[in-house]
Amino acid sequence: MTSPSSAMPGSTPFTLIGWGAIAQALHSRLAAIPHARLDCVVVRPERVAAVRAALGSSVDVQSEVPERCRLLVECAGHSALLDHVEPALARGTECAILSIGALHEDGLAERLADSAARGGARLHLLAGAIGGIDAIAAARFAGLDDVVYTGRKPPSGWRGSPAERLLDLDSLREPAVFLEANAREAARLYPKNANVAATISLAGLGLDATRVRLIADPGIKDNIHEVMVRGAFGEMSLTMRGRPLPDNPRTSALTVLSAMRFLANRTGALAI
Numbered sequence: 001m002t003s004p005s006s007a008m009p010g011s012t013p014f015t016l017i018g019w020g021a022i023a024q025a026l027h028s029r030l031a032a033i034p035h036a037r038l039d040c041v042v043v044r045p046e047r048v049a050a051v052r053a054a055l056g057s058s059v060d061v062q063s064e065v066p067e068r069c070r071l072l073v074e075c076a077g078h079s080a081l082l083d084h085v086e087p088a089l090a091r092g093t094e095c096a097i098l099s100i101g102a103l104h105e106d107g108l109a110e111r112l113a114d115s116a117a118r119g120g121a122r123l124h125l126l127a128g129a130i131g132g133i134d135a136i137a138a139a140r141f142a143g144l145d146d147v148v149y150t151g152r153k154p155p156s157g158w159r160g161s162p163a164e165r166l167l168d169l170d171s172l173r174e175p176a177v178f179l180e181a182n183a184r185e186a187a188r189l190y191p192k193n194a195n196v197a198a199t200i201s202l203a204g205l206g207l208d209a210t211r212v213r214l215i216a217d218p219g220i221k222d223n224i225h226e227v228m229v230r231g232a233f234g235e236m237s238l239t240m241r242g243r244p245l246p247d248n249p250r251t252s253a254l255t256v257l258s259a260m261r262f263l264a265n266r267t268g269a270l271a272i
Helices: 021-028 045-058 078-090 100-104 108-119 133-139 183-189 195-203 253-267
Strands: 012-017 036-042 060-062 071-074 094-097 123-125 144-153 176-182 211-216 223-231 234-242 248-252
Touching: 012 021, 012 078, 012 253, 021 248, 021 253, 036 253, 045 060, 071 078, 071 253, 078 094, 078 100, 078 108, 094 253, 100 108, 100 183, 100 195, 108 123, 133 144, 133 195, 133 223, 133 234, 144 195, 176 183, 183 195, 183 211, 234 253, 248 253
Parallel strands: 012 036, 012 071, 036 060, 071 094, 094 123, 144 211
Antiparallel strands: 144 223, 176 211, 223 234
16 A cells, blocks of 8 residues: 555655645545645644544645655645745745735745745745736736726625624625725735735735725625736736635635646646
8 A cells, every 4th residue: 555655656745734625625626637646634733633534544644744745735824824834945845825815914925935045945826716817927027007906705705704894794785895905904804805815916016005895795696806907018907707615605616726727737747
């Protein structure tokens, strides 16, 4: 029997931080990425036994990133960046993160970049639930004038967030704008819902210069992302209707697919 730490011929083992809806959805789709193999899952100590029972003997389950790890994918939230990603980068582990909203914290992005530089590693900020990041990042080199992100979700998509204190989500009959702020403030207040705003801002004008509007809309079923960009390159307008994960209406299914794309590019012979 192959042990969790031994790689199959031609495969690239990776470690996954977290075992929530995103991680489980990614795991269920890994057959589509033949050269990526889940080697280890990192969870909080009190969850180790339960996740081991769920995964069986084919995948190692630990409360810390193992020393053997050379490729790490994070989908567990802010604390995972500090507890696991930062030290992994410092010892030379390549990392990819989905919790981009956590980078609103002053100096955190710089800390992670510094750790990666000291360790000779690379940190990948995954696009997650939004498209057009490549175009925004490219246009930045010529100069950007304006970047505006508008996020619309059905009321259920904002449950468990501060929007519940601002709106009666059960009785909404018309769209309601409940936040107009910059991306840093949006990511601080809505870290689980505004990863998209943070990602767009880090690709373009930055957290403080990117404008954000968040809307609860009872007339829609999908998560809708609207991005408007103007600059020396011209103008770009993007609208995406992202389907949520069936068991987590606050998370776009495209977030999982974004992690799949990264693994396919990282482990395959052709990257796009």
